[in-house]
Amino acid sequence: MKVPLDWLKEFIDIDDIPLQNLSDKMTLCGLEVDSFDENHLEVSQTPDLGYTRSILGVARFLSQLLDRKVQSPKMGEVQPILNAPCYTIDTQAKEYVLKYSLKTLHGIHNGPSPDWMQHRLKAAGMVPKNLIVDVTNYVQMALGQPMHAFDEDLLSGPLHIALQPHAAPFKTLLDTDVEIPAHAIVILSQKRVEAVAGVIGSKSSAVTESTKNIILESAQFLPTSIRRTAKTMRLSTPSSQRFENQTDPDGVELALEYASYLLSTYGKASVSFTSTSHSQTFKAHTAQIHLPRVESLLGIKTSMDELKKIFIQLDMKILEESSQSLKVEIPPYRTDLKTEIDLIEEVIKIIGFDRLLEKPASIPLSDTPPDRHVAFKRLLRKKLLEQGLMEMMTPSLINKEHLLNPHSTIEVKNALSDRSILRTTHLYGALESVLHNQNHHCHTLEGFEIGNVYFKEGAHFKELTQVSITLENPEADFLDLKGVFEALLDQLHAEKSVAIPSHLPQFHPHRQAFLEVRGQQMGVIGEIHPQLLKDFGIKRKVYFGELSLDALMHITPKTFHISPITSYPSIERDTTFVLLKSITYGFIETLIQQHRPKLLQEYSLKGIYDPDPDGNTHNVTMHWIYRSFDRSLTQEEVDKSMHEFLHKLEHEINS
Structure with a gap:
């Protein structure tokens, strides 16, 4: 992100600090400065510092490091004269719309924005368009609060916020065609989608040079919903990036007032009262920090007075204090701070890493008994490599669309990609490997994997280790796969297995079997069902088997006797x-x-x-x-x- 220095200096005084020193300190404390010159800083964004995606956010970051005050944006009072706009929120959508505010602005002289505003937008890497668009972009860049302007004359009726019932085509204000996924938050007027909330607006109500009357939106949406929608649409916008990291709830009204002030000042707009709704009451987050834990983790000596000074510098309120601990109230824009360890990290940023003592690490050595599971995995790996198989490692997360049985699965919250389900089998990773090889003109794969699978049993989670073997070879068949497992059991000096008919949907109905030893089910082997291969786009037969590592350990003798070779004939x-x-x-x-x-x-x-x-x-x-x-x-x-x-x-x- 480009940060124009003249814009940054409106929020915090840094004239007396050399840019090199400023850059080094910011980078050392987590906000990396890639480059700088006399006019701007080039700052890398990280997900854990979402509040720094604005000029105000960078100023707040510097104020914590330098113990300097942050100035609020300069704006005069705007007298509202229009009635507040009306809108409705569907009951199902309320939990996703945390805060929603609107203002109506009429009679805007929508020409070019002022030169100073255009200069700052260009310095930040944006292209000026017209006053309304430039003001929304300017406020978003200044305060970190995304905004959207609807051309009121192009709307079909009052705005209504709801969840999209099913996937539907959508033309964006960038004149591109995309698909709105089901359950996305949408802004409607008379059943017509005017915006995908938190992501992008519609072409149908987009602001143009002739726009005079607008409805200005400032809101806070559930971050997980915006992230899921943007990922599904494969459309990442400056708005969605900010919403995904959770915006400052106190910034919703501030941004709306600031944008209204700029449009009334430079566009002669008449402004309405504000319509606001809250789906939940925002409570300031609190956390407790203990002096002994700070000193233990950082290896330094400090004091309660120093800690109090640091947290006041970090814009926090001291709620409770004792001789050994503090309870503090975290400012709402610091969504990255949740627990005591987060506060300790902030402490070392302020104290300085030069306070950390340089001394060799002292790690006591203990005689730990060998883990039988680890030793057995090594043995399995050795035996399977001896058979000519190669080891594979596939992701533990799979796509929801690959699930054959959705029951007892574990879904990851706030998944960063389409892979949101913890695997219950190695099968899907094996098929992805086969497909990857096929796409690279490699039509032979004989491999194994030793890895965990995950299940949910009631309120408990279960993690098991499986051993799988995959054969994709024009000359291989079901008996070859069975032979590999039988050879493995023979190498482990275990008893022979018995094949019992199985009827699992992922396998060919007549080429699959459970393997049992002494009546204990070890796992399943078979030829993958042709329809499943077709769904993956795989053109050749694939044979796959999977056994439980614990079951294998149970039937593998710890010791065994070697019988002498008899000299008598058979x-x-x-x-x-x-x-x-x-x-x-x-x-x-x-x-x-x-x-x-x-x-x-x-x-x-x-x-x-x-x-x-x-x-x-x-x-x-x-x-x-x-x-x-x-x-x-x-x-x-x-x-x-x-x-x-x-x-x-x-x-x-x-x-």
């Missing part, structure tokens, strides 16, 4: 079952685990043959490996064991 058998197609392999595997003979070392699915595609049965061939570690097995004992084993399986399947 005996292998193949068995073919005629099974109903409705019977899953997971069911068969569960039965095998329940009735597994002691001598059965390994087993696997050898093949499936379907002689009659239209029939309800098919042939399933299993391969069995029998082996003993202390002797050679005979054909007879293997045949006997097989007979008893298969008889049990047959009985269970038939039942």
